[in-house]
Amino acid sequence: MxxxxxxxxxxxxxxxxxxxxxxxxxxxxxxxxxxxxxxxxxxxxxxxxxxxxxxxxxxxxxxxxxxxxxxxxxxxxxxxxxxxxxxxxxxxxxxxxxxxxxxxxxxxxxxxxxxxxxxxxxxxxAFYDWTIECRKKYKELKSELEVLKKMKKELDNIKYQQKAISNNYLLKRIPPEYKFLVLCPSLSLVSPVNSHY
Ligand code: SF4
Ligand code: SF4
Incomplete structure (x- = not known):
């Protein structure tokens, strides 16, 4: 209480x-x-x-x-x-x-x-008004939390979109012969020495 x-x-x-x-x-x-x-x-x-x-x-x-x-x-x-x-x-x-x-x-x-x-x-x-005020404030805080959650989700989406734009920009600057390293990142782990075999 x-x-x-x-x-x-x-x-x-x-x-x-x-x-x-x-x-x-x-x-x-x-x-x-x-x-x-x-x-x-x-x-x-x-x-x-x-x-x-x-x-x-x-x-x-x-x-x-x-x-x-x-x-x-x-x-x-x-x-x-x-x-x-x-x-x-x-x-x-x-x-x-x-x-x-x-x-x-x-x-x-x-x-x-x-x-x-x-x-x-x-x-x-004596607690009658207290219970009502607490319930009201709790409800308000809960709906504020929902708004904040929604805003965070939107912000995450914007960040994701910005990242996608920035990656796209970087991709355009990579010489075409190296693009496969970005598109297939696992291949970049292959050592150049081993790759000669
Ligand atoms: S319920 Fe009321 S009367 Fe009974 S023990 Fe508790 S305070 Fe006392
Ligand atoms: S009903 Fe509320 S004010 Fe009355 S005795 Fe119980 S706790 Fe106290």
Missing amino acids: KEWSEKLNIPLPECNKCGCCCLCASPSVPHNKLLENAANGEDFARDFFSIFVPYKNIEEAKKLYPEIIERSLKALSKTGSDTNEPVFYKCSYHSKEKGCLIYEDRPELCRDFPGLPQVIVGKQC
Whole structure:
């Protein structure tokens, strides 16, 4: 997250502790795969299940965070990578009155949220504008890169053409009896001594 901010020169905001990411989490990894990862000892998955529990169904989560759920479902339908119904989670350590009950000991995944600008965050999240600005700048830089790539290709073509013109010019200056050395360069490797045999 810090890296994105530095590379794109967009300052990182401070978390406003709205609790939205604590009560409406939807990791990009599908539920079953996440369980498998946790069983295999993967750090993220283990940390995740140490604090998060799934909502009974999408409707339950949707009542609380309709906007995030809508946007997440829309994003998922675009990728079409997982056919199972997506699962949304809430943290067992979030209190409506006191916020995070284990704030000083919260896992790394909480400290690093949202991590990437591609992550869907609620409008109440302090990082909402940050994700939009980062995505916009990334898109702009990507299209600038495409233009530069195109320009480089054109420049290479010009260089190639100039080289061809210059070779043609040199070729014209070579006496006709030696031209075969240029046209068949491998023959020029034949030693004049050997060539007498
Ligand atoms: S949703 Fe954003 S602002 Fe709210 S607690 Fe999470 S990181 Fe902080
Ligand atoms: S541990 Fe704290 S910061 Fe992390 S999700 Fe739970 S309530 Fe939020």
